[in-house]
Amino acid sequence: MRVRTTFYTPIVSSSGVTFYGVRGSTPFSASTHVGFGGNTCCAVIDIPDEKPIILDMGSGLFAYSQSLGDCALEATVLLTHLHWDHVAGLPFFSPVLCPGGSLDIYGPPDEGLTLEGAIRTLIRPPFFPVTIDDFAGDLRMHDLWCDELQVSTAKVWARPVPHTSATSGYRVEVAGKTVVYIPDHQQPIDDSTKVADTVLELCDGADLLIHDGQYPQALFDQRAHWGHSTPDYAVEVARQSGVSSLALFSHDPSHTDEELAGIEQYAQDLGEKAGLSQVFSAREGVRIPLAELPV
Ligand SMILES: [Zn+2]
Incomplete structure (x- = not known):
């Protein structure tokens, strides 16, 4: 009995x-x-007395899990897409392994599969020892593609973002601030100033944009079709949409702290010229209070 x-x-x-x-x-x-940390994509929006909103479920979800302990958490996940670096933390997330835990996952269907169908394909033998039906907590999956959603007091927009598979970006308006999450974004190969209308819609006037900045130009030149952006393009997206603060995200796994600090400084110089209030590179374990974001 549950x-x-x-x-x-x-x-x-x-x-x-x-x-x-x-x-x-x-x-x-x-x-x-x-x-800067070595885990893959996961960020959490905490709101007093409300369910947390989890942005992607990469290996960083386990780090979040460790901070919670074995608890029956009720949470909402906004999943951008189904690539490994965005979902690998799910089967190790203690709240879905606990009786009473409850997770609502919203994300895009892809390759003819519903979101639930895709996750069922991912978490089953021989790829994983058990299926999601063996989890003690409740896991509910909802297809969400180019739509809006209300999560407690947070208003959420999902819009398609260019990448290598069906991928969403999310705009979350909560506590009087707007946070936009676009961790994987294929910048145009031939025009580094062109920004998709859906991306501009998501980012319009945001207080904080968390954006793909994985490849410095030299690396982008080698991997132009791999689905990512340069820090230069992240700054350009922020500039065109009137974003105040930009957090570079999806750092390349090969980049050391020293290299990332250099990329951060480079992007800060670009951001200053572009008129942004603040540019920084996201670091694991760092919390940004929404009230302290510059206007
Ligand atoms: Zn991806």
Whole structure:
């Protein structure tokens, strides 16, 4: 018999965004990566007395899990797409393994599969020892593509973003601030100033844009079709849409702390010229209180 316990809501005194995984492609652990962290895509928007909103479920979801302990969390996930670096943390997320845990996952269907069909394909033998039906918590999956959604007091927009598969970006308006999450974004190969209308719609006047900045130009030149952006393009997207603060995200797993600090400085110089209030590179474990974002 399934025992339903009282849902746990993390206690926070103010709304904020915390980065639990900031890498793209694959997790990597090394002494050269301690400063920025080695986990893949996961960030969490905490709102006082409300369910947390989890942005992607990369290996950083396990880091979030560790911060919660074994609790019956009720949460909402906004999943951008189904690539490994965005979903690998799901079967290790303790709240879905706990009786009473409850997770609503919203994301795009792809390759003829519903979101639930795709996740069922991913989490089953021989790829994983059990299926999602063996989880003690409740897992509910909802196809969401180019639509809007209300999550408690948060208003959410999902819009298609150019990448290598069906991919959404998300705009979350909550606590009087707007956070936009676009971790994987294929910048146009021949025109680094062209921005898709759906991306401009998502980013319009946002307080914080968390955006793909995986490839410095030299790396982009080698991997132009791999689905990602340069820091230059991230700044350009922010400039065109009137974004205030830009957080570079989906750092390449090969880049050391020293290299990422250099990329961050480069992007800060670009951002200053573009009139942005703030540019930084996302670091694992760092929390950004929404009230402290510059206007
Ligand atoms: Zn991807």
